[in-house]
Structures are given as structure tokens and as C-alpha cells.
Amino acid sequence: MNAIKIKMTVLIILGAVISIQAARLVVRLRQQRIAVSHHQAKCKGNPRAILKIVEYTDFQCPACAKGAEVLKQYHLVYPERLYVEYKHFPLEMHPKAMSIAIAAECAAQQKKFWPFHDLAFERQNLLRESVNLSGRLKEIAGLSGLNQQVFLRCLEDPKTKEAIARDKDEGKLLKISATPTYFINGKMVVGGNALKQELEKSAGRLP
Amino acid sequence: MRKLNFFLFLRGIVAAIFIVSGTEKLLSPYENFLYVIQNYQILPYPWMEKMVALGFPWIEVTLGLFLLLGLWIRGTLLGLAGATASFIFIVSQAIIRNLPINSCGCFGDLVKVPLPVILTMDSLILVSIFLMSYNRTRILLLSLDRYFDQKS
Numbered sequence A: 001m002n003a004i005k006i007k008m009t010v011l012i013i014l015g016a017v018i019s020i021q022a023a024r025l026v027v028r029l030r031q032q033r034i035a036v037s038h039h040q041a042k043c044k045g046n047p048r049a050i051l052k053i054v055e056y057t058d059f060q061c062p063a064c065a066k067g068a069e070v071l072k073q074y075h076l077v078y079p080e081r082l083y084v085e086y087k088h089f090p091l092e093m094h095p096k097a098m099s100i101a102i103a104a105e106c107a108a109q110q111k112k113f114w115p116f117h118d119l120a121f122e123r124q125n126l127l128r129e130s131v132n133l134s135g136r137l138k139e140i141a142g143l144s145g146l147n148q149q150v151f152l153r154c155l156e157d158p159k160t161k162e163a164i165a166r167d168k169d170e171g172k173l174l175k176i177s178a179t180p181t182y183f184i185n186g187k188m189v190v191g192g193n194a195l196k197q198e199l200e201k202s203a204g205r206l207p
Numbered sequence B: 001m002r003k004l005n006f007f008l009f010l011r012g013i014v015a016a017i018f019i020v021s022g023t024e025k026l027l028s029p030y031e032n033f034l035y036v037i038q039n040y041q042i043l044p045y046p047w048m049e050k051m052v053a054l055g056f057p058w059i060e061v062t063l064g065l066f067l068l069l070g071l072w073i074r075g076t077l078l079g080l081a082g083a084t085a086s087f088i089f090i091v092s093q094a095i096i097r098n099l100p101i102n103s104c105g106c107f108g109d110l111v112k113v114p115l116p117v118i119l120t121m122d123s124l125i126l127v128s129i130f131l132m133s134y135n136r137t138r139i140l141l142l143s144l145d146r147y148f149d150q151k152s
Helices: A002-032 A062-077 A097-109 A113-122 A124-129 A133-143 A148-156 A158-173 A192-202 B002-027 B030-040 B046-069 B073-096 B115-134 B144-151
Strands: A043-045 A051-057 A082-088 A181-184 A187-190
Touching: A002 B002, A002 B046, A002 B144, A051 A062, A062 A082, A062 A113, A062 A192, A082 A097, A082 A158, A097 A113, A097 A133, A097 A148, A097 A158, A113 A124, A113 A133, A124 A133, A133 A148, A181 A192, A187 A192, A187 B030, A192 B030, B002 B030, B002 B046, B002 B073, B002 B115, B030 B046, B030 B073, B046 B073, B073 B115
Parallel strands: A051 A082
Antiparallel strands: A043 A082, A051 A181, A181 A187
16 A cells, blocks of 8 residues: 555656646746837847847846946946847836836937936935935936936826836746846846856856 | 644645745746845855755645645655744844845745745744644545555
């Protein structure tokens, strides 16, 4: 009877493994069918680079700020090896993330996304502690060279928020749950440290 | 009869928690759970973190399934107690060290649970496991262990 019990145990484990693997296959097939959108203004680098990176980040996330710094350094040292595309993934636990994302999206519409992005991450602590967020964002817009009137109109436009929601929905379909999440040539990498390790392996170490 | 039903209910709930928790992690990219483990800063080597990220959800599902079916109950309860005690230790050290973790990551993407809440939940689960351990005859009702014991 013990032998039968052991056989039944093995069958139950096999059954569980097969069921879960089948479910994972279905999930992966669904993910492959996801149509990923591209916004040229939020891309930078060499389109023929060996490393194509899609990042899903949140402007209020400290780990994302570190990741942004790593990517900036790599762009400076290895400009030909990287092509980076930014996607919004503001987390609900960060109350100011959506507002900053909207402002950054408006900067993208004026083709000034990356200067705005860099300043927003550099001033992340300031933005988090600020009681006048819109004032701070207008300041960053000014420093990034944006037309303020166009910027302010864009902030109120519901299509701007929709663009961010599209990025986030795409991220959720790709099973992103934390920021920063990067896809380096399709390989998922979560966290700034993991990004640095992956870049060191693929592009080389920073001097 | 009411006491018997209570222990069966407890067995079902604890089993479901582990099955759902493990399955959710297995249906998400393992990189998400790997990131959760890295945030707790408990394992000394990256290969250990990767091993836990890949292997632990399978252990959760297996133990949960065995508890649900009432199979190898003694060993299963021991395994579940060990797993739950480990969670309690890991979460406690994260709270004490004030690590910047907003959500425990225990249920993958399904539910975001703050650390103090998960500590309470894990403690209740551990108490439930001890209750079941001390009332094993009662939880053996509708179990494969009893079926095989009766047949032999």
C-alpha cells in the first residue's frame, strides 16, 4: 500500500507540474501576441545598437532614478551599443508619479522628453517633498526648453493621460509588477542592480 | 462534528493560501519574485537568490496541494511550519532593518500586502498549522492518508 501511496504522490506532483507548465505556456503565447507601441520621441541611441532596451519606470521610484543614472552613464561611455525606449509605469503607491508622467509625456510631444526625464529624476527628492508640484514641473519644463503654453494645454488634455495608461496596460500584459523593469533584447530584468549586472555582461563595464 | 468541520476548514484555507501564492508566482516571470527576494537582502549570493526564486513557488504549490488532499500530512505540516516561520523571520528582519519594501511580494502580482499586515497573517497561519498538528486525527477526515491507512 505504501508503494501505491508513493506512486499516487508522484502522479499528483506530475499532474501539478504539467498543469502549471501548460498555464505558463498559454500566458507566454498571449504575451507574444501583445502589440507593443513605439513613440520615437521617447527613444534614444543607435537604432542599430546591439542592445535594445525598453524600460518601464516610475518617476517617483528611487530605484528607477538609480537605473536612469546607470543608463545615462552607459550612453556616455558606449553610445553606439545602446538603444533605449522609455515607457511609463507609474505605481499607485506613488501619489505624484502620474502627474510627473503626464508632464514628461507633454515634454515628449515637444520632442524634449529626455532633458525633462533627466531633470525629473535628478530632482526626484525635491518633487516628492514639494507642496507645489505643478510649479516645480513648470520649472523643469522651462529648463528643458519647452513652450510653456503648449505644455500647460497638454497637461489638461485627456489624451496625454490615455497615452500613459496605454503604456501601463501594455506593461501589465507583460506581467510587470515592479519598477524599474527593463527588457534587454527581450530579456526581462527587474531592478537597477540587475540592469547594471546585465549591461556589464552585454556591453562592458563602466570605467 | 463542528470541531471536525473547523479543522477541515482550516486545512482548506491554509492549503488554498499556499497554492494560490505559489501558482501566482509561477504564472508571472520569475524575475519579479527574484526582485522581491533581492529587496529583502537576506541571501548572500546571487545564485542562491535565483535558486529560491525558481524553486520556492513549486514548494509552496506542492505543500499546499498535499495539505488539501491530506497526503503525507505530518511531513507537509512540518514543511509548511518551516516555510511560514522563515517568512516571519524574513519579514521581521526587513521591518527591523527598515528596508525600503512597500509590499511583501508574497502573492506575486495578485495582492499588494504591506509588511506588518503580512507578519500578522503569517503568524495566524503558523498558529493554524500548530493547531492542525495537535489535532491531526481531526484533519485526517477526507484525506488520502486515512484512505491509505484504512486500505493497508
